Amino acid sequence: MTAVGILEPGARNTATGPASSFERVWRIVRLHYANRLNSVIAPLNIALLIFLVFWIVQALVVYATGQNVQSGQGNVPGLIYFLPYQIVFAVQATNLTFAYALGLSSTRRDFSLGTWLMFLIQSAGFSFIFTAMSYLEEWTTGWGVHAQIFHTPLYGTGGLGLRLLTFFSFVVFMQCVGSVFGAVFVRWHAVGLYVLGGAMVLVLLGSIALITFNQWWMSVGAWFVAVGPAGFAAWLLLPAALFAVIGHLALRRATPKS
Amino acid sequence: MTTATPAIETRGLTKRFGAMTALDDVTVTIPAGSITGLLGRNGAGKTTLMHVLTGQDFPSEGEARVFGQRPAENASVLQHIAFIKESQKYPDDFKPKHVLTSAPWFFENWDADFAAQLVDDFRLPLNRRIKKLSRGQLSAVGVIVGLASRAPLTFFDEPYLGLDAVARQIFYDRLLTDYAKFPRTVVLSTHLIDEVANLLEHVVVIDQGRVILDSPAEELRGRAASVIGPRAEVDAFLARGRVETLHREELGGTASVLVDGIDDVVRADALNSGLQLTPVTLQQLIVRRTGGVLNDAAAPAAEAAALRGRRTAGARR
Amino acid sequence: MIDEGKPIFLQIAEQIENDIIEGALAEESQVPSTNEFAAFHRINPATAGKGVNLLVDEGVLYKKRGIGMFVATGARDVLITKRRTQFVDDYVRPLLTEAAKLGIDPRTLSGLIQDASAEASAEPAPSRAHG
Numbered sequence: 001m002t003a004v005g006i007l008e009p010g011a012r013n014t015a016t017g018p019a020s021s022f023e024r025v026w027r028i029v030r031l032h033y034a035n036r037l038n039s040v041i042a043p044l045n046i047a048l049l050i051f052l053v054f055w056i057v058q059a060l061v062v063y064a065t066g067q068n069v070q071s072g073q074g075n076v077p078g079l080i081y082f083l084p085y086q087i088v089f090a091v092q093a094t095n096l097t098f099a100y101a102l103g104l105s106s107t108r109r110d111f112s113l114g115t116w117l118m119f120l121i122q123s124a125g126f127s128f129i130f131t132a133m134s135y136l137e138e139w140t141t142g143w144g145v146h147a148q149i150f151h152t153p154l155y156g157t158g159g160l161g162l163r164l165l166t167f168f169s170f171v172v173f174m175q176c177v178g179s180v181f182g183a184v185f186v187r188w189h190a191v192g193l194y195v196l197g198g199a200m201v202l203v204l205l206g207s208i209a210l211i212t213f214n215q216w217w218m219s220v221g222a223w224f225v226a227v228g229p230a231g232f233a234a235w236l237l238l239p240a241a242l243f244a245v246i247g248h249l250a251l252r253r254a255t256p257k258s
Numbered sequence: 259m260t261t262a263t264p265a266i267e268t269r270g271l272t273k274r275f276g277a278m279t280a281l282d283d284v285t286v287t288i289p290a291g292s293i294t295g296l297l298g299r300n301g302a303g304k305t306t307l308m309h310v311l312t313g314q315d316f317p318s319e320g321e322a323r324v325f326g327q328r329p330a331e332n333a334s335v336l337q338h339i340a341f342i343k344e345s346q347k348y349p350d351d352f353k354p355k356h357v358l359t360s361a362p363w364f365f366e367n368w369d370a371d372f373a374a375q376l377v378d379d380f381r382l383p384l385n386r387r388i389k390k391l392s393r394g395q396l397s398a399v400g401v402i403v404g405l406a407s408r409a410p411l412t413f414f415d416e417p418y419l420g421l422d423a424v425a426r427q428i429f430y431d432r433l434l435t436d437y438a439k440f441p442r443t444v445v446l447s448t449h450l451i452d453e454v455a456n457l458l459e460h461v462v463v464i465d466q467g468r469v470i471l472d473s474p475a476e477e478l479r480g481r482a483a484s485v486i487g488p489r490a491e492v493d494a495f496l497a498r499g500r501v502e503t504l505h506r507e508e509l510g511g512t513a514s515v516l517v518d519g520i521d522d523v524v525r526a527d528a529l530n531s532g533l534q535l536t537p538v539t540l541q542q543l544i545v546r547r548t549g550g551v552l553n554d555a556a557a558p559a560a561e562a563a564a565l566r567g568r569r570t571a572g573a574r575r
Numbered sequence: 576m577i578d579e580g581k582p583i584f585l586q587i588a589e590q591i592e593n594d595i596i597e598g599a600l601a602e603e604s605q606v607p608s609t610n611e612f613a614a615f616h617r618i619n620p621a622t623a624g625k626g627v628n629l630l631v632d633e634g635v636l637y638k639k640r641g642i643g644m645f646v647a648t649g650a651r652d653v654l655i656t657k658r659r660t661q662f663v664d665d666y667v668r669p670l671l672t673e674a675a676k677l678g679i680d681p682r683t684l685s686g687l688i689q690d691a692s693a694e695a696s697a698e699p700a701p702s703r704a705h706g
Contacts, residue, residue, distance in 0.1 A: 018337060019337060024337070027363040027364060030363055031360050034349075034356045034359055035356045038351060092350065096348075096349040097349050099346070100349055100352075102313075103341060103347070104361060105336040105337060105338075105340065105364060107313070107331045107332070107333050107336060108331060109333075110333060253316065255309065255314055256347065292621065293619055430617060431614070434613055434614055434617060434618075434619075435610075435614055437620065438609075438610035441620075456618040456619070456622075457618065457619055459619045459622060475622075476582040476583060476584060476625075477582075479579070479580060479583065480580045482580075483580060529669065532676060536580075537578065537579040537580020537581065538579065538580065540579075
């Protein structure tokens with residue numbers, strides 16, 4: 001028996017060549033969308049559920065009081081409840097797809113790149129939908145009942161670009177936070193999550209304590225005013241990227257354990 | 259074999275998990291274009307070895323090379339590997355149809371018609387959630403991916419837990435037929451040694467993280483046998499020191515000794531001493547080599563029957 | 576069909592030899608392909624190929640490029656000669672060993688063989704229960 005015909009790298013029985021670097025990343029994106037239940041249908045259902053609950057509650061308030069009271073006291077939009085779910089989504093996408101992607105002989109690097117790309121696509125998609133809804137909300141004066149579901153004080157009365165950027169930044173930030181939790185769970189399991197959660201609480205409390213102790217709150221406020229809504233949304237992308245990189249560092253030596 | 263680069267080559271490969279050494283100085287070469295059996299008891303280190311070879315885990319010491327390159331995080335090597343493992347996890351809410359949609363993106367030789375035929379063969383329900391599949395159906399998902407992917411290097415790690423005898427036979431038949439049409443390198447890890455023995459061209463046996471046997475399968479056939487006869491004759495034969503004793507049983511004045519290292523000279527010696535030689539299966543050899551007890555109920559009975567000895571040992575046709 | 580304790584490629588070669596000796600495979604007829612042997616016996620194709628190639632090396636089979644393997648002219652006679660040589664080692668010597676153990680001298684043994692042969696041609700030999 002000769003080696004001729006043995007399938008070796010380079011000897012293929014189909015016309016397709018080996019995958020390019022982008023193709024290898026892109027198929028991870030497709031993997032996340034192979035089953036649209038988790039990636040598309042469930043998030044849209046949750047957004048729809050939030051919308052309906054807020055609309056019904058606000059309609060009841062208006063009906064009961066007969067007054068056109070703005071919901072949410074003009075501060076927090078109902079959509080805020082969508083954000084925690086994005087953390088959960090990212091944890092699942094990282095944790096469950098990682099073992100499967102490696103099972104299909106992907107590298108960890110391609111998995112991280114593909115997952116980040118999926119986050120960007122996901123966030124852009126939601127950003128378009130929410131922006132469109134925010135305009136609809138204005139034109140229908142709060143869906144006919146003065147409900148504030150999509151309007152965000154952050155962009156105030158800002159235009160299209162600012163709205164797109166704001167929604168995008170918040171969603172992608174949440175997903176990147178989730179990806180860190182997912183990656184840490186894959187690498188260090190439950191113990192890792194406790195350590196990470198504890199560390200995050202410590203950093204958060206420490207920062208608040210530091211700012212309070214040094215009476216820096218004025219400066220913080222001044223910074224928010226100085227960078228403005230667009231600046232803040234853009235700045236949010238920085239920690240998002242940082243979290244994404246931390247997530248990848250955790251995955252780099254992770255093994256899909258049974 | 260004229261293939262220059264072996265499919266798999268490890269040198270001094272060691273993997274530790276804390277204080278536990280899962281792989282201990284493993285040096286093996288698996289030729290390209292063969293079906294190799296990776297055999298051993300549960301926990302022997304087979305899965306760990308395959309994890310390292312497929313880049314899912316990292317060596318503590320030593321080196322692992324696949325098609326001449328290190329596999330870890332090496333896309334150019336990994337995209338030629340299919341690793342089908344018993345413990346493979348799938349994303350939540352995945353159904354077999356999602357697996358069969360997504361797997362082709364990763365394997366350039368994927369044959370969709372073959373996959374569809376295998377789905378029929380194994381009667382796999384495509385639209386049932388993977389979590390709801392029976393153990394056998396779950397195994398079928400992996401077997402179908404492993405066969406239809408036609409990856410140049412395919413690992414099957416206990417691929418058929420829960421598959422019944424009929425389904426396992428289908429797997430062997432499809433593997434052989436497709437392997438004949440599209441030669442590639444297959445590594446088959448299983449504890450059903452007797453079932454796969456005839457499929458194998460090469461055998462690697464691991465015990466407690468060490469390679470204890472690395473040989474062409476044909477060389478193992480006939481290398482071990484049970485030597486049966488009067489105790490004194492058997493002892494005299496063993497005392498000549500040409501063979502290694504793996505297992506000994508006695509019944510009355512008769513001894514039956516499973517020995518390794520039989521060749522033509524030893525065979526003639528035994529027969530001239532009036533001893534019987536009865537062949538042992540690859541499974542029996544490996545079980546004795548790995549210090550285990552035969553768990554196959556039929557095997558001890560066969561040994562006992564051989565011990566009572568009726569057959570003339572000369573004609574082995 | 577495949578025995579333990581003996582290389583499979585030898586068994587494949589022997590089975591082809593048997594088919595040729597018994598006339599099931601006539602001279603100049605085509606032999607099943609390696610893959611057909613592998614599928615039929617559920618063995619590794621490379622092992623089956625090794626068995627076939629053994630017979631090619633011995634001149635029993637020959638290869639027609641692009642068509643397959645064929646039985647060589649004169650193969651049957653060659654095989655019968657070979658088997659007759661082996662017959663002594665495989666059957667006669669063990670028989671003598673066993674006979675010596677039981678105190679049967681070669682002359683008596685020869686008589687036993689002739690008796691058994693006469694019986695066999697008359698009727699199937701009765702099975703002997705012996706302890």
